[in-house]
Structures are given as structure tokens and as C-alpha cells.
């Protein structure tokens with residue numbers, strides 16, 4: 195894989211509302227954050243607290259009603275369509291339900307996002323390297339249904355890496371997995387950060403996952419209600435105990 199460094203992400207006064215019947219529901223309510231390049235940040239909070247919406251705003255899948263998202267000094271919220279499309283191609287997305295195409299092989303699923311670009315043999319070589327890096331060498335010709343949930347999520351991660359992202363957004367990536375497989379997916383994400391300095395923002399409900407991240411940001415009703423640095427020199431067991439005392 196190519197050497198990269200992670201993106202710095204800033205949000206300022208970010209707001210996103212939805213219409214719920216005649217009411218307006220504020221899913222993200224004035225979120226201002228600065229996320230350091232190469233950090234792995236757990237986004238926690240109860241269902242409906244705005245985790246997914248915040249990830250989609252940072253990834254420019256959703257549009258903000260007000261406030262800004264700035265990635266590496268480029269204000270994403272001010273970009274026009276073409277520049278926005280280029281930005282999205284450079285962000286990796288991983289979802290809880292993998293979102294693989296069931297009729298395509300593992301290899302073709304990984305290539306799918308970059309199909310219009312580059313020569314096919316370049317793409318195949320890169321996809322093979324990525325599948326090797328996520329521990330799936332030899333499974334290129336399998337169909338998604340022939341793989342376990344953990345393996346399918348590895349395919350989704352390989353696919354997310356095709357665009358050489360400096361920022362990876364993961365929406366409950368271990369939410370469908372048991373703790374062993376979930377732990378292995380987190381091992382993989384942390385190793386990607388260690389090798390490439392990638393910045394990773396991941397929504398999770400799980401303490402064991404959050405405790406292994408560098409920082410925990412908890413949302414409540416679309417606002418940041420807790421922001422904890424987990425890197426300050428404690429051993430993993432102490433960090434786990436500390437996270438165990440927090441509400442998630």
C-alpha cells in the first residue's frame with residue numbers, strides 16, 4: 195500500500211436538521227471539534243444522538259445547514275460539486291452492514307469504487323495487495339455470501355482503501371460482529387493507522403472498542419457531551435476501566 199499521512203479534521207458550529215412531520219429535528223446541533231492527523235477517535239452516544247449524521251457531514255454525504263467542515267485546510271462545506279466528488283473519492287467509508295454487492299466477487303467488490311478510473315490491471319494488482327493486507331489473500335474469487343461477517347467487513351475495509359484515503363469514516367464497523375471478530379477488525383484499523391498515519395473516526399456502541407481508541411467523543415442529542423483523551427500514558431487495562439466508568 196502507499197504511504198500516506200492522515201488528514202486533520204475540524205468542524206465549527208456544525209448543524210444538520212431534518213424535518214420530522216411538521217417539526218424540525220436537529221440531528222447535529224453545533225458541533226465544533228478538532229481531530230488530529232493520525233488519531234483514532236471513537237464517537238459514542240445512544241441511538242439517535244447524531245453519530246451517523248456527523249460522520250456523513252464530515253464525509254460530505256450529507257450537507258450541513260450551517261457551520262463548516264474543514265479537512266486539511268480545505269473547507270469542504272464550501273466546495274462545488276466537482277471538487278466535492280473528488281473529495282468523497284479520497285475518503286474511505288465503512289458501514290455496519292458492509293454494503294457489498296452480492297453478485298460480485300470479493301475482488302470486484304474491492305475494485306468497484308474506482309472502476310471508471312485507471313487501467314484494469316493496475317486496479318486488480320492494487321485490490322489484490324489490499325486483500326492480502328486485510329488477511330484475505332486467496333479469497334478473491336469468493337462471493338460475499340461465502341464469507342463470514344468479519345471477512346465481509348475486511349472486504350469492505352479493503353474497498354474503502356482503494357482510493358488511498360487519508361481519512362477513514364466507519365459507522366459502527368463492528369456492530370454486526372461478535373467480540374472476537376470485532377476486536378480483529380479494530381486490530382486491522384489500528385494497524386492501518388500505524389502504517390499509514392490515517393485518521394480514523396468511528397462510531398461505536400461498544401466499550402471494548404472505544405477503550406482502544408485515542409479519544410472518545412460522546413454525543414447526546416446532537417451535541418458533544420464528553421470529550422476524553424485516552425492516550426495519556428495509562429496501560430490498556432487502566433484505560434478500559436476508565437472507559438467502563440463513562441457512560442457510552
Ligand SMILES: Nc1ncnc2c1ncn2[C@@H]1O[C@H](COP(=O)(O)OP(=O)(O)O)[C@@H](O)[C@H]1O
Pocket residue numbers: 212213219220221239240241242243244245246247248
Ligand atoms: N435522513 C433522515 N431523515 C430524517 N431524520 C433523520 C435522518 N437521518 C437521521 N435522522 C434523525 O437524526 C437523529 C440522529 O440520527 P443518527 O445520526 O442516525 O444517530 P445515531 O447514528 O447516533 O443513531 C435521529 O433522531 C434520526 O432519527
Ligand SMILES: [Mg+2]
Pocket residue numbers: 245246247365397
Ligand atoms: Mg448511526
